[in-house]
Amino acid sequence: MTQLQHDINRVLRSDSNWDEAARGPLHSPFSPHLIDFCHSLSEKLRSDPDVRHRAEIAALAFWLRKSSVVKFTNEVRLSPNGSILSPRGAVFHIVPSNIDTMFVYSWVLSLLCGNRNIVRLPSKMTETGESVLRHIGGLFQESQFRSIAQSNAFCQYDHSVETTNAISILVDTRLIWGGDRTINAVRRSPLSPTASEFVFADKISIAIISKDFWKTLDDSSKAELARKFTRDSFSFGQQACSSPRVLVWVGENHAEHDQRDFWGLVLQHVASMGQPLQEISAVDKLVALDLFATEIPIKVQPSSDHRLSRALFAVEDLKHVLQSEHHCGNGLFLETNAAAISDIFFALTRRVQTLSYAGFCVDELHRVFQSYVLTGIDRVVPIGSALEFSHSWDGQNLFDVLLRKIRMS
Amino acid sequence: MTHWRELPVFGLSQPDKETYLLPELQRLTRFHRDGCPMYSAILEARAVHDRNQDAMDSIPFLPVRLFKTLELLSVDRKTIVKTVTSSGSTGQQVSRIHLDKETATNQIHALVRILQAFFGVQRLPMLIVDSPNVLTDRNSFTARGAAIMGFQNMGRDPTYLLRNDDNSIDLDVLRSFLHRHDGTPKLVFGFTSIVWQHLVIELSKQGCEFDFFDSILIHGGGWKKLHSMSVDDSVFKEAIEEFTGIRRIHDYYGMAEQVGSIFVECEHGRLHVPIFADVVIRDAKDWSVLPIGELGVIQVLSILPLSYPGHSLLTEDLGLISGVDDCPCGRLGKTLKVRGRLTHAEQRGCSDSNSLWNAV
Numbered sequence: 001m002t003q004l005q006h007d008i009n010r011v012l013r014s015d016s017n018w019d020e021a022a023r024g025p026l027h028s029p030f031s032p033h034l035i036d037f038c039h040s041l042s043e044k045l046r047s048d049p050d051v052r053h054r055a056e057i058a059a060l061a062f063w064l065r066k067s068s069v070v071k072f073t074n075e076v077r078l079s080p081n082g083s084i085l086s087p088r089g090a091v092f093h094i095v096p097s098n099i100d101t102m103f104v105y106s107w108v109l110s111l112l113c114g115n116r117n118i119v120r121l122p123s124k125m126t127e128t129g130e131s132v133l134r135h136i137g138g139l140f141q142e143s144q145f146r147s148i149a150q151s152n153a154f155c156q157y158d159h160s161v162e163t164t165n166a167i168s169i170l171v172d173t174r175l176i177w178g179g180d181r182t183i184n185a186v187r188r189s190p191l192s193p194t195a196s197e198f199v200f201a202d203k204i205s206i207a208i209i210s211k212d213f214w215k216t217l218d219d220s221s222k223a224e225l226a227r228k229f230t231r232d233s234f235s236f237g238q239q240a241c242s243s244p245r246v247l248v249w250v251g252e253n254h255a256e257h258d259q260r261d262f263w264g265l266v267l268q269h270v271a272s273m274g275q276p277l278q279e280i281s282a283v284d285k286l287v288a289l290d291l292f293a294t295e296i297p298i299k300v301q302p303s304s305d306h307r308l309s310r311a312l313f314a315v316e317d318l319k320h321v322l323q324s325e326h327h328c329g330n331g332l333f334l335e336t337n338a339a340a341i342s343d344i345f346f347a348l349t350r351r352v353q354t355l356s357y358a359g360f361c362v363d364e365l366h367r368v369f370q371s372y373v374l375t376g377i378d379r380v381v382p383i384g385s386a387l388e389f390s391h392s393w394d395g396q397n398l399f400d401v402l403l404r405k406i407r408m409s
Numbered sequence: 410m411t412h413w414r415e416l417p418v419f420g421l422s423q424p425d426k427e428t429y430l431l432p433e434l435q436r437l438t439r440f441h442r443d444g445c446p447m448y449s450a451i452l453e454a455r456a457v458h459d460r461n462q463d464a465m466d467s468i469p470f471l472p473v474r475l476f477k478t479l480e481l482l483s484v485d486r487k488t489i490v491k492t493v494t495s496s497g498s499t500g501q502q503v504s505r506i507h508l509d510k511e512t513a514t515n516q517i518h519a520l521v522r523i524l525q526a527f528f529g530v531q532r533l534p535m536l537i538v539d540s541p542n543v544l545t546d547r548n549s550f551t552a553r554g555a556a557i558m559g560f561q562n563m564g565r566d567p568t569y570l571l572r573n574d575d576n577s578i579d580l581d582v583l584r585s586f587l588h589r590h591d592g593t594p595k596l597v598f599g600f601t602s603i604v605w606q607h608l609v610i611e612l613s614k615q616g617c618e619f620d621f622f623d624s625i626l627i628h629g630g631g632w633k634k635l636h637s638m639s640v641d642d643s644v645f646k647e648a649i650e651e652f653t654g655i656r657r658i659h660d661y662y663g664m665a666e667q668v669g670s671i672f673v674e675c676e677h678g679r680l681h682v683p684i685f686a687d688v689v690i691r692d693a694k695d696w697s698v699l700p701i702g703e704l705g706v707i708q709v710l711s712i713l714p715l716s717y718p719g720h721s722l723l724t725e726d727l728g729l730i731s732g733v734d735d736c737p738c739g740r741l742g743k744t745l746k747v748r749g750r751l752t753h754a755e756q757r758g759c760s761d762s763n764s765l766w767n768a769v
Contacts, residue, residue, distance in 0.1 A: 279693035293454035
């Protein structure tokens with residue numbers, strides 16, 4: 001057994017250990033040793049030459065630093081409104097496979113709230129994911145984090161209903177990070193009557209760029225915007241729900257030339273990311289575009305490098321595009337034009353998660369959004385911030401989910 | 410225009426063949442566009458026009474996977490006489506290919522012509538390494554069943570070697586078949602993985618020898634399963650010879666979406682493209698055409714499909730053109746080598762179908 005494998009097994013614990021974790025010690029929310037643990041993990045990641053150059057690891061390590069943790073927990077720590085904060089108890093995390101580091105965000109937020117945690121990991125971990133696990137395992141061996149190790153277990157198992165049943169009935173909160181099929185499957189396993197559940201269904205995200213704004217940009221600002229857009233959409237193979245898959249150009253003018261410029265710059269950034277094309281994703285995207293073509297009129301744009309594929313469609317079909325299951329990610333964009341932002345509101349259903357924007361000021365967006373009753377959209381963020389993790393996700397504040405507030409008057 | 414049935418299957422040089430095939434393929438693109446609204450919409454979206462289809466490699470192609478989700482038909486549904494499904498593994502979606510009488514007849518004739526060109530017109534006793542179950546419904550075939558049906562036209566006394574209930578080998582059937590046709594060459598046909606698991610492995614467990622005399626083995630269906638067991642072409646051939654004595658072993662490449670249009674391996678290990686078909690290797694980067702010898706995604710063209718828009722398909726197989734009009738066996742046209750399938754390298758694929766838990 002390799003050292004890596006050994007450490008992972010240690011951190012995963014065996015099936016018989018998860019129930020120990022579910023009875024392990026609880027901690028006071030945001031107690032100093034929990035924050036120390038996060039900071040130590042951050043340091044381990046930042047000093048690991050194998051992974052520290054990776055963007056997702058850098059982002060995670062940055063988020064885990066003490067100053068960062070203190071900052072994002074301030075809101076809940078400092079304003080309990082006369083309430084006493086207490087952990088929920090045991091939390092069962094079912095995490096996705098599309099984002100290597102997602103399990104850490106879900107787990108760390110719950111850990112900081114003082115909960116016991118059982119984390120079901122994807123059956124196949126990426127190297128990046130395994131590296132993070134290895135560092136968590138290393139920290140669990142240190143004496144000052146002993147009590148954390150006792151109440152946290154990471155497990156991997158196949159679609160075993162029995163195991164899901166057994167864990168579910170023990171816990172106080174269950175978090176299911178999608179997709180829809182997993183949610184439907186896991187929901188068949190009952191929770192205790194006092195337990196609660198939060199799910200994050202499959203969602204799609206969209207970006208908007210103001211045509212007038214783009215025209216005002218100089219070359220380096222154009223390149224910078226394209227770089228941010230590329231990072232938002234290509235970082236996890238466009239598999240993250242918050243990565244834009246649809247781009248809407250907003251404005252009255254004709255902008256075909258500008259659009260070509262934009263995608264040319266995006267392709268340059270994609271090339272500089274150095275990720276090779278997976279041949280199968282070229283086929284996936286061909287299939288997706290053909291399927292779209294049988295349903296709505298689209299114009300497939302010629303592509304000299306299949307890491308980027310795109311097609312134009314009419315804004316009237318935006319709702320159809322956003323509802324469709326055909327989109328497969330990996331650098332596929334459906335693109336349209338709208339005269340005004342309000343022209344896209346009809347399509348923003350519950351399935352739409354993030355709208356990232358460029359060329360609009362927040363006040364303006366605020367005004368426009370407020371004048372409509374929207375059934376969808378959970379976040380509106382500038383292009384470049386689509387992947388920033390926040391404890392407020394899919395319209396839910398995770399601290400509300402992971403903490404109890406004892407009212408006292 | 411000469412019908413392909415009147416032309417030699419491997420007798421036209423590639424330039425002559427292309428001169429013959431190109432107008433046929435162009436005509437088929439127009440025919441399917443007129444008959445199949447979904448195909449027409451796809452061409453429209455890709456801005457494909459008649460005027461830019463002036464070479465073999467400019468005939469537009471559909472990805473084969475579309476047949477798993479779309480019902481693509483170019484003729485009146487009432488004229489469909491049978492449906493072929495791909496043999497995908499359990500839980501996977503299968504392709505459904507609808508054939509009218511003419512397309513079904515085309516497929517059978519094509520297969521017969523290929524096999525006669527390879528093995529002569531004499532009908533040989535035929536041993537099928539499969540169970541009769543594979544053909545229970547005469548109107549609906551798996552690709553396996555369709556191949557067996559087609560091959561049966563080539564042989565006499567078709568005999569199924571495997572038992573219906575558990576696909577186990579019936580040694581009594583084998584002994585009596587070999588006895589009946591003692592001293593004559595026979596045709597043995599089966600799927601590659603089934604031949605391995607149910608013939609080679611089973612015979613290796615028997616103490617006695619079986620004399621297949623001067624028989625021919627034809628097998629197809631892909632190597633995915635055998636490669637996962639570290640069995641490659643040479644191991645396969647050696648084992649066949651050891652346990653059956655058969656030395657004339659021919660792999661073939663074909664698919665449910667183009668039944669009849671099969672590429673049979675010659676004695677020099679190359680797969681030969683018949684007169685009514687062609688093959689193009691494409692670069693996944695931009696679908697440009699790759700030169701001889703370079704590995705890429707296989708596109709198959711065939712003038713057989715009339716009832717569905719399957720005359721030009723992009724497969725999910727990797728391969729290379731091993732030569733043009735230059736095989737030592739003397740057969741003309743392109744030759745192909747297949748080198749496996751495209752796969753998702755890791756779990757970051759499309760949606761739930763490839764990942765256990767996806768999208769945040």
